[in-house]
Amino acid sequence: MSEYNKPLPEIQPYSKGYWDGTKQHKLLIQHCNSCDSNIFYPRRDCPKCWSQELDWIEASGKAEVYTYSVTYEGVEEAFVDDLPIILAWIDLPEGIRMHTNLVECEPEDVHIGMAVEVVFRDVTDDITLPYFRPVKRGV
Ligand SMILES: [Zn+2]
Incomplete structure (x- = not known):
């Protein structure tokens, strides 16, 4: 790692x-x-x-994009490799609105109402961070 x-x-x-x-x-x-x-x-x-x-x-891990914004520049150095960064508010069927990063998609492919699902990244031995990505059709 x-x-x-x-x-x-x-x-x-x-x-x-x-x-x-x-x-x-x-x-x-x-x-x-x-x-x-x-x-x-x-x-x-x-x-x-x-x-x-x-x-x-x-939680089911499923959600829907409520709104989002895309950052193309002006981030701290540690985040430069992640640009463009898609920040979103997503609605979970459990009645939760959650702030997250959308990953595994291009900014132009994101839209309000888009179905997303949780994906986990083990970033250190102790910490795993949740992100959301588009639900892949036909899987
Ligand atoms: Zn209570």
């Missing part, structure tokens, strides 16, 4: 379950057992009812 030189998440006690999930190539989201809400990003308390009765559920 080549040296990963970009920022890495700082794992907190309440987000450890999420990062343990990505390491197993599972996209986990929090679920509140008190009010039945799905929660993202990971938190200590449910943002709707303040309960701490939170569990993890596995």
Whole structure:
């Protein structure tokens, strides 16, 4: 594995379950057992009812592009090789709107409403990052 030189998440006690999930190539989201809400990003308390009765559920990994933007220049040096970078807000069927990078596609191929799926990249021995890519037709 080549040296990963970009920022890495700082794992907190309440987000450890999420990062343990990505390491197993599972996209986990929090679920509140008190009010039945799905929660993202990971938190200590449910943002709707303040309960701490939170569990993890596995998301389908499917989503739809809500909106996106493309960055062609003006990034920190560590990200230059990734240009153009496609940042997107995506809607998960679990009721979650998530910020992500779209990968394995060209900017001109992205459109609002496009079906995407999670893909995982093991960037260090300890950290696996989730990205999303277009769902390939006929697979
Ligand atoms: Zn709740």
